[in-house]
Amino acid sequence: MALKIWMNAGLVDEADAKVSVFDHGLLYGDGVFEGIRVYDGRVFELAAHIKRLFDSAHVIRLPLAMNRQELGEAVETTVKANGIRDGYVRLIVTRGTGTLGLNPLICKNGNVIIIADTIQLYPEELYEKGMRIVSATTRRTHPLAFPSQVKSLNYLNNIMAKIEALDSGVPEAIMYNHEGFVAEATGDNVFIVRDGVVLTPPVEAGGLAGITRGIVIRLARERGIQVVEKNLTRYDLYVCDELFLTGTAAEVIGIVEIDGRHIGEGRPGPITRLLREAFDNYARGRGQ
CATH class of the missing domain: 3.30.470.10 (Aminotransferase class 4, branched-chain amino acid transferase, N-terminal domain)
Structure with missing residues (x-):
């Protein structure tokens, strides 16, 4: 129809x-x-x-x-x-x-x-087993050129990084800003877990102020999980215990490999799984 x-x-x-x-x-x-x-x-x-x-x-x-x-x-x-x-x-x-x-x-x-x-989400298998991603060479647009907080129709910056991901045989890529700090993925916000603490780049690093991002931060803190917004480097992504992305379409999805390096135990970690379940319950009105 x-x-x-x-x-x-x-x-x-x-x-x-x-x-x-x-x-x-x-x-x-x-x-x-x-x-x-x-x-x-x-x-x-x-x-x-x-x-x-x-x-x-x-x-x-x-x-x-x-x-x-x-x-x-x-x-x-x-x-x-x-x-x-x-x-x-x-x-x-x-x-x-x-x-x-x-x-x-x-x-x-x-x-x-x-x-x-309707929408085509990632296959359920990726949520269970985790996703592989790469780092993009395409840099996030400089904040003095255009503010990342504006969700504009001009998405070429993200599209060029997306092409890099697809050329590498993976669905997503991490974009870094002009200083080398993590900005965002091509369509999602980035989180890592290190020693039980959830870390995510501040919006000022070049990412969008994601609606899902904000909800996940709140849900984590309501569960006693410390969340810190700070600049992250590629090194931080390589050595973290868990890595996950959040976004309207992706919701909460765990990353198990970046640039050929395994993350944690090679499957979505416990905090990622907890926050994915918490977000799903919240989104579908099933309480906290």
Whole structure:
């Protein structure tokens, strides 16, 4: 069955969901987006995602035609119209139609697009046995070039690192910043465990302020696990006891090898497994 897509003022058939070839979202990646999960028919952390979208739009001076409540209602409407029980929402705001020049201030009719569909997660086997990853040579964009906290439509920095991962036969890669510190993976935040302490790079190192990241930090602390935000190096990843990634699509997934070096005992460790279970319970409303 064809999807129903939200386009600006309401739902349209998938075949009718179109934007102009002169939209600066297409021409220049000028826009912002959010990826949001749906669990058991409930849109997960919707308010937090919409806040981050508005923050991103504010930073790039992108006006939105809808307020936060209207946007939230549009997301809910789109999810229900497509009968999504467990799935994924892509919420997109583009700059709108302009010219072939860069000037964004002449763009008109910015688009609000909402897609609700099922999602292809990593195979269950990877959650049980753990994932192999590599370090990317592609450096995270310098924070003075563009702030990593903005979730923009221009994802080429991450895509180039993703290509490195795929060329190496693995699904993910770690990206480092201009100082050599861990920033993030191509689509996920990074955590390690050393001597029972959970460590994760600060957002200032070049990673996105992930919604899942924040929840996992809170869930860990509620369970008496110390969490410290600090700069991490490649060495730290090589010698840690556990390594895991968090993200909207990935949720919590353990890493068992990086750059040919085994992590811990070669399988997801106890804290990784505990936090994966805790997050799953929280996301599906099963309490703490």
